[in-house]
Amino acid sequence: MLDAQEIAIRFLDTRLQVHPDVVRYIQEQDNPDLIERIIAGVPADTVVVSAKHIPGMNATRDGMRFLTDPTVEIVSGGPGTSGSINSSADYLHYFRDRYSKLGGMIRNRCSSMPIEGLTRSPRYRQEECTVIGMVSEVKTTTNGHRIAEIEDSTANLSVLFRKDRPVFADAERLIPDEVIGVKGKLSTDGRLFFAEQMFRPDIRIDNKPYLSDKPGKAVFISDVHVGSNTFLEDSWLRFVDWIGESGASYLLIAGDLVDGIGVFPGQDQELTIKNIYEQYDAFGEMISGIPHRIKIIVAPGNHDVVRGAEPQPVIPEQFTRKFPENCMLVENPALVNLQGVRVLMYHGRSIDDMIGLIPGASYEQSGKMMEEMLQRRHLAPAYGRRTPIAAGKSDHLIIDPLPEILHTGHVHITGLTQYRGVLGINAGTWQSQTAFQKQMNVNPTPAQAVMVDLQTLVPETFTFL
Incomplete structure (x- = not known):
């Protein structure tokens, strides 16, 4: 999926603002050429690009036509789409897909580095940085702190959430197999990452729901x-x-x-x-x-x-x-x-x-x-x-x-x-x-x-x- 910030920047480069609904529409179409076609098609006096500048946008949300009479369209989960498991290799694809998509949502909001790059390079010791990983295990220490084992496609990392830090409230709600981002510092021996802030894929605080323009x-x-x-x-x-x-x-x-x-x-x-x-x-x-x-x-x-x-x-x-x-x-x-x-x-x-x-x-x-x-x-x-x-x-x-x-x-x-x-x-x-x-x-x-x-x-x- 295209990055929302990159879409907005491309419009700003041409002195245009873009409505969030249009950004989401472009993301759902997942077609980079669509941005240029929209920019080329708006009138010269346009300040904010909205749905009215995109022919058919309101009629093709989610890539398919919807009607305002009592009908419903299936976006995903239609008959025959759940699929079957063909081999044990599917499990590897499954978790990679989960990490890639959820990690990408976090990466859109903060810069990060691979776990292996952090642990293998001494110059990152005691420097504040962010890593993204899937939680493989969570446990509470005898002193009441929380330790999470996280992993990405390069390596594993032990993350310590100290009970005297604000981030501990997030750590208490950690669930195995969720994908998180963690900001903090690596210990001098490279064995433990001290967390100061945690990120989840979460919903942007400025998310605005779509409202139907017809009674229903x-x-x-x-x-x-x-x-x-x-x-x-x-x-x-x-x-x-x-x-x-x-x-x-x-x-x-x-x-x-x-x-x-x-x-x-x-x-x-x-x-x-x-x-x-x-x-x-x-x-x-x-x-x-x-x-x-x-x-x-x-x-x-x-x-x-x-x-x-x-x-x-x-x-x-x-x-x-x-x-x-x-x-x-x-x-x-x-x-x-x-x-x-x-x-x-x-x-x-x-x-x-x-x-x-x-x-x-x-x-x-x-x-x-x-x-x-x-x-x-x-x-x-x-x-x-x-x-x-x-x-x-x-x-x-x-x-x-x-x-x-x-x-x-x-x-x-x-x-x-x-x-x-x-x-x-x-x-x-x-x-x-x-x-x-x-x-x-x-x-x-x-x-x-x-x-x-x-x-x-x-x-x-x-x-x-």
């Missing part, structure tokens, strides 16, 4: 769990009546459409529908009650009949025979475009891992967990834990490009957050408290839906108990 509303839900004896059928019927009168154009469902079969030991004792085909048939009949003018976008979750490893493919055709024609199937995760407003749908299984790794995190803080994803620009930073990941040649879980809305589920607790121009929505569940949740003291927020006005990105929560 989207409704967000998750974790329907059809087939479970705790599914709230009466609440669902109230929801269907409501959405028909709500003025919504889109309904997005972020996984766990059904409760599934054999997902956990003894599950059959908690099912009212014990045949997986019948569960999906029941779900299809339920969403058929929603007016056909509403586009329904459906992604899978860990209870659905697809592989557990992420990215997860779409629900197979043999299970969707009763889904209505206004239903669109996407993978998990998927980036969809609603009237120019981009929504990143992700079921959210990695929240389990993040809660276990970040001090003080809990299931009641689903909004905070979405912020942690956005700061790391990754949906599932920690590899090899409770969230299985299919390591293909590219990392489909990197958050790039930035969405206007991040839509998750999985934890069954509704959560909302606003972080640097991105609206985070965890859409709760349509299942009352299960036996397992009661045992774990998890209190769900069932039968809720979040509706967002696409012209303002203001969310509103509705309850149907």
Whole structure:
């Protein structure tokens, strides 16, 4: 992807300013020649280059056409795009891709040097510099400091985060396999790097979300769990009546459409529908009650009949025979475009891992967990834990490009957050408290839906108990 600062400088060289939306559009097209074509085409009296100077920009955001009537375009995560693992070599490509993309985001904000260049050259000892690496291990010393092992493509480095330094607050939230930049000094013996500042890929503080220029509303839900004896059928019927009168154009469902079969030991004792085909048939009949003018976008979750490893493919055709024609199937995760407003749908299984790794995190803080994803620009930073990941040649879980809305589920607790121009929505569940949740003291927020006005990105929560 082209560097945003370099794009802006090229315009400034010709005494032009450029709107951030145009910069992002050029980055998404990833075509250096486009800059020169735009500069050549603007009128002589132009001061700021905006969307109006680029024919078709508003109609080709994300490289494809979107309409302002109730239609949706899939930017990524369409059927058949998740791919498969062909060999163990894919794992090497996967982590290289993750490091390259996330490291590049950090590198755009600070100059850095390879770890090997730092450790092998004595002239860098005790000189302040920055290195970028992937965290391979994090531990706490007996004195309460934090040490992280990081690595890039050249070498490894031990980084010390002292508890009496401001940077320690960032170090407490370090997750294995995330990519960070660290500014500090190398010890005189070259064995330890003393950190003074840490950088994450994060979102720029001046990020501004795109707002639709046409009326439109989207409704967000998750974790329907059809087939479970705790599914709230009466609440669902109230929801269907409501959405028909709500003025919504889109309904997005972020996984766990059904409760599934054999997902956990003894599950059959908690099912009212014990045949997986019948569960999906029941779900299809339920969403058929929603007016056909509403586009329904459906992604899978860990209870659905697809592989557990992420990215997860779409629900197979043999299970969707009763889904209505206004239903669109996407993978998990998927980036969809609603009237120019981009929504990143992700079921959210990695929240389990993040809660276990970040001090003080809990299931009641689903909004905070979405912020942690956005700061790391990754949906599932920690590899090899409770969230299985299919390591293909590219990392489909990197958050790039930035969405206007991040839509998750999985934890069954509704959560909302606003972080640097991105609206985070965890859409709760349509299942009352299960036996397992009661045992774990998890209190769900069932039968809720979040509706967002696409012209303002203001969310509103509705309850149907």
